[in-house]
Amino acid sequence: MSAKPCARCETLPDALPDAGRLVVWLPLAHTGTKLAAALAEQGFASSWVGAEDRLDIEFAAGQLGSLSRAVEAGLSGVELRAARALCLSPDREPTVRDVHRVMPVTQLLGLAQSQWIVNLLAEDRLTSHFQPIVHAEDPSRIFAHEALLRGRRPDGTLVAPGLLFDAATQCDLLFQLDVKARMSALRQAAANQITSHLFVNFSPAAIYDPAFCLQRTVATAREVGIESERVVFEVIESSHCADVEHVRRILEHYRGHGFRVALDDVGAGYSGLNLMHQLRPDFIKLDTELIRGVDREPYKAAIAHKVLQLARELGVETVCEGIETLGELDWVQSHGANYVQGFLIARPSATAFVALPAVPTAAPASALPSTAWSPLGSSPGPLFGRAAPERRQAIDTRPPTDAGLGP
DSSP: OOOOOOHHHHOOOOOOOSSEEEEEEOSOHHHHHHHHHHHHHTTOOEEEEGGGTEEEEEEOTTOHHHHHHHHHHHSOHHHHHHOEEEEEOTTOOOOGGGGGGOEEHHHHHHHHHOHHHHHHHHTTOEEEEEEEEEETTEEEEEEEEEEEEEEEOTTSOEEOHHHHHHHHHHTTOHHHHHHHHHHHHHHHHHHTTOOSEEEEEEOGGGOSOHHHHTHHHHHHHHHHTOOGGGEEEEETTGGGOSOHHHHHHHHHHHHHTTOEEEEEEETSSHHHHHHHHHHOOSEEEEOHHHHTTTTTOHHHHHHHHHHHHHHHHHTOEEEEOOOOSHHHHHHHHHTTOSEEOSTTTOOOBSSOOSOOOOOOOOOOGGGOOSSOOOTTSSOOOTTTOSSSOGGGOOSOOSOOOHHHHOO
């Protein structure tokens, strides 16, 4: 039986009109007067409908983006959170039939400024790159690949995952992006004939009810022929989990279908350690910032040592990510990490890794160069950066424009 689509997760909003009327319901008449004056300075005509506490703003073809920015600049944060909006075609008045289309003004303004993300999702312009996770004691042996989300512009250039998730959050499209990202990871892994384990990221905030919202993900894994025991679903930003019981239900659902689960960012704060006993993951990934320079900074070393020791005692396998120097690799190897990941081993690639060369023996920490050895022939450069997790690393940091990413 095929999985039923989740209306919340897989339905995209209607395209906004190129020209028409922006209707904004505001908390106070004073707010409407203030906004109308600010918009008039930008050349936008508006009219106040006092009986409904609403401001009607006309916009011509191609003006919706600049209008949305003017509205955003003309209201305070409190006013923006309280306002509701509707976008109509020219000469239309709002009716009771439009009630279901009224949305928070922040969401509509996000859609107006980031229509490119709607187009990208509608056209399935998502792909996955893969970074190997290797055995710590022998980094030439691949244990798994982590699927890392990328967007594609119409010209084929890549869009950074951070831009995708920022735009999706602003437009209330995180549900749609996250489910498509999971499906892309599974399909791309199958297309690349990956036979190792596969780590697939997901956001608990993008799942309402796991029994319903995850049907398509489970069905996709079966459809492409990836055995469930090879798939590890990784909770992203686990240190920010607000509803632990919700996350527990999601992980139980995945485990019920034979998948394994992982927590990332462990060591970033007390919450990560607390989640270990609450969620009982199969894997934990030590926070990149904790691992960076762990061989040179005693404070980080003490924390990482205790996390690795605790995981061993609980029977949880560990992945140290963000390995960039031989000193870091040598330290995590000597402290019992199970697996490692990072630019020292390999950068993310559009194709799967079949084999990796052996990593040279580490020199004493004091003799290590400041840059990482790379089996791919180049040291980590500014293209990826060093200060943020992979899902936030830049491929193309230019905010896409609707003109550049339109149909």
